[in-house]
């Protein structure tokens with residue numbers, strides 16, 4: 492029998508134990524999908540205080556290693572205990588030292604686990620030192636190139652590194668992600684479009700030169716979603732569960748969302764949701780530019796987010812200014828996130844860049860139609876509605892489009908006699924190309940107009956809910972990469 496591949500999946504976050512963003516979701520679900528393909532995969536992460544407090548099923552294994560399984564699976568997850576992880580905020584001023592320690596401990600822990608992986612799958616800068624110090628093959632996945640883990644030589648020297656260990660030193664510091672891109676056997680990122688984008692100056696964060704150098708070893712694999720976790724049919728965090736055949740129940744979730752956010756209870760008013768890290772990457776400057784204009788529209792907007800002090804304070808002010816139609820919940824709350832996906836009609840993600848994005852995938856599953864900037868994974872996963880002007884001559888009942896008679900096989904919907912969606916059979920959302928505030932505003936306005944046509948709206952919702960972004964295909968692609976890196 493063929494020996495199964497042994498993979499150690501190293502990540503600083505993993506849902507449900509500890510999640511801050513998309514990588515947490517990936518770490519909690521991709522390994523389960525790979526296990527189903529016969530891979531002997533195990534996850535390793537730091538043992539943070541929060542995990543100690545919340546997850547009593549995590550048991551001591553050996554030495555400083557604790558162990559559990561990913562929920563509803565037999566994928567082992569190891570937690571490394573060390574005083575450097577016992578902090579309130581893992582991204583404090585010691586974060587660089589913290590995660591270089593993590594990288595070293597990953598390798599040191601193997602002797603306790605008594606298991607030798609064929610490949611260590613490293614994720615983001617928090618594990619970027621592993622390819623440099625490991626004799627074991629590595630795959631390095633870029634989940635976000637915006638966070639490079641630039642570290643001073645002063646800190647690196649404390650870990651025994653010397654200048655000549657690094658390809659490039661700038662201002663007495665090293666870009667750890669850059670180094671990992673050079674050292675790893677293979678490199679991947681989380682969508683095909685982002686894999687292309689990061690080769691350009693605009694998206695490469697100064698690493699486009701080495702990414703180009705490694706182009707033949709660079710892959711883009713779109714993230715999958717765990718529908719066991721994100722599913723309006725089974726999600727216990729939402730008020731009323733629903734699926735395509737009873738999608739009208741989604742309205743109860745909207746009314747509930749309005750209620751808990753102390754907004755006016757208005758079933759007909761389009762409600763836009765946003766669940767996001769408050770980081771400039773997420774297009775928040777565009778939001779700020781158009782905010783007052785947006786608030787003139789007949790809509791409601793519910794934001795859930797935490798992060799930058801600037802945007803927390805900004806949205807806090809907007810809470811006061813637009814009490815009846817806007818609510819920002821400035822916290823991290825997985826349950827409320829679900830309720831927003833379930834209650835919102837539209838879901839907004841105007842990202843400046845987006846390696847993959849899970850928000851839009853979750854939104855589609857919950858029938859919240861995404862409005863996205865067409866970049867990275869958003870481009871790969873959301874089919875923007877193609878809206879064109881339509882002339883309708885009601886007098887002679889003859890519908891004309893650019894002076895051509897409309898044929899019946901073209902599913903055509905007029906909104907206020909002005910628009911048609913030419914790709915209604917497959918459109919799942921709304922998208923705009925240029926990173927531009929007016930384009931965002933116009934796209935939201937278009938979406939609001941389409942919302943008035945409930946037949947068209949249902950089509951968009953259902954097209955989205957029918958999408959399959961589960962791990963299946965992407966897990967296979969990772970398996971192929973693991974095989975490639977050992978051969």
Ligand code: ADP
Nearest residue numbers: 512513767768796822823824825828848849850
């Ligand atoms: P990123 O990884 O850049 O943060 P993604 O869209 O890939 O963005 O993934 C974000 C994940 O984190 C999604 O599951 C989203 O629902 C969740 N999330 C983001 N912000 C919050 C928040 N404030 N509260 C709860 N969940 C959040």
